[in-house]
Amino acid sequence: MHPRDAPIHRTPPRGRARLAALVAAILLGLVGVAGTPAALADGEPDPATRWAVTPADESGRDGRSSLQHALDPGESLTEHIAVHNLGDRQETFRLSAADGFTTATGRFDMLASEEKSTDAGTWIDIAPEVTVDAGESVVVPLTITVPQQAEPGDHPAGVAASVLSTRSAGEDTSLGVESRVGVKVTTRVTGELAPAVGVGDVSATYDGSWNPFRPGEVTATFEVTNEGNARLSIAGTAAAGTGAAVFPAEGEQLGELLPGDAREVSVVIDGAWPAFRLPGRVHVAPEVAVLDGTSAELDAAEATFGVWALPLPQLLVLVALMLMAGAAIGGRRRSRRRLDALLDQAREEGRRSAGPTAPPARMPHRRPAPGGETGGEE
Structure with a gap:
């Protein structure tokens, strides 16, 4: 009917x-x-x-x-x-x-x-x-x-x-x-499932903390494309320098990626200490949706990136420490010079207070007498 x-x-x-x-x-x-x-x-x-x-x-x-x-x-x-x-x-x-x-x-x-x-x-x-x-x-x-x-x-x-x-x-x-x-x-x-995923270029920004003893965070944004013929659930990991993160984050819903779909994904990577230039990597390992017991294996996709992370707070602390160390060393040198000057002055005052120095007394010269006897004075 x-x-x-x-x-x-x-x-x-x-x-x-x-x-x-x-x-x-x-x-x-x-x-x-x-x-x-x-x-x-x-x-x-x-x-x-x-x-x-x-x-x-x-x-x-x-x-x-x-x-x-x-x-x-x-x-x-x-x-x-x-x-x-x-x-x-x-x-x-x-x-x-x-x-x-x-x-x-x-x-x-x-x-x-x-x-x-x-x-x-x-x-x-x-x-x-x-x-x-x-x-x-x-x-x-x-x-x-x-x-x-x-x-x-x-x-x-x-x-x-x-x-x-x-x-x-x-x-x-x-x-x-x-x-x-x-x-x-x-x-x-039904037929051959050919799941495939692609990852586009990654753009990243670094947001540092002005507290020199706390790391900053990197926000990595990239596009994931379903290049196959099966629905995908997006998941993976991201790293930048010393920081790492998983996506989707807890409580976040990225939704399914239908065949031919492309979706922009942003991942916040915490714990990234600034080191001028941080190397990064995005690893996308989606899962193929199971339907009526049919599924398929899917190779992961990766993309690398780099992001500038200038350690300005740490550099300011380093400069301050260097200035303090330089001031301490300069102070010690000035103190030593003053001490040396005081010692030299004390020695000079001691010599002046002792007066002129008398020449040493001359001892009389005795000539030996013949026969081994000691003669008298000349």
Whole structure:
């Protein structure tokens, strides 16, 4: 049966408590919604229009956060999403599918309705709209059909339920606004996975501390490109001089890198002591996303860099120490010269106080007498 002709399953009314629990779970983001409606303004959806979209099976929401499958070229698969009307009136939602992509911040999104899809977004067939009563959920089937010529690897797409409205843009002018909530759809076409990653040139800056006894930090910025055909999770290490860091940092989310995507990554490297010119290295070792048990090994990529790190505080301390040492040595030399001058003065005063020196007394000379006897004085 064609998906547009397939029956749409309407979830029967539940108990009030169960419905309240479902609404609370959706509002808390536990249902894997890919986005939220745009901020409300004049002409945008009424505040009472609230909805969510989740992966589902034929009976309703099934707890998955996205739709992921590995399919052969030419293979088809029927999937389901559930559209939940969280408002207090009946709503008709437009349904659409489009190619997926990641933003510069790593968030997943899908092409706007006026943009033309050329890849996995064209593989999805879904009904054009669905009407959902207030507080109810409707399960909508969709079919994913992989073309025979599809290339192996990961192909991202998204399906969304949207509401159209108008916004005033000045005198006699209005703009159409589409507010969408969707689900991520990833199709891995079977065949040879060839993951590859590239690292661009690294630009780095050094931020030193004016405390000479504390190291500074290096900020290294570089671009990582997914040059293969499989989704990657970015991870690695960076070093500069005596500093080192891992990325992503704790609590940081870099998001997946889809095939063909490029993402700028900045890493702060602490503990780098300034030494005029610091050598640096970036080591990128991403992981290949596992899908239906299929994954592949991936070689790491590296890039080297250098950054100037002038040890100005340390040089100032060294100059101050040299000046202090020079002053101490000069002081010792001056003190010794004064001491030597005082000693010379004391010797000179001692000689003057002793007066003229008398010549030594002459001893009488005795001549020996004949026969060995000593004669008298001459």
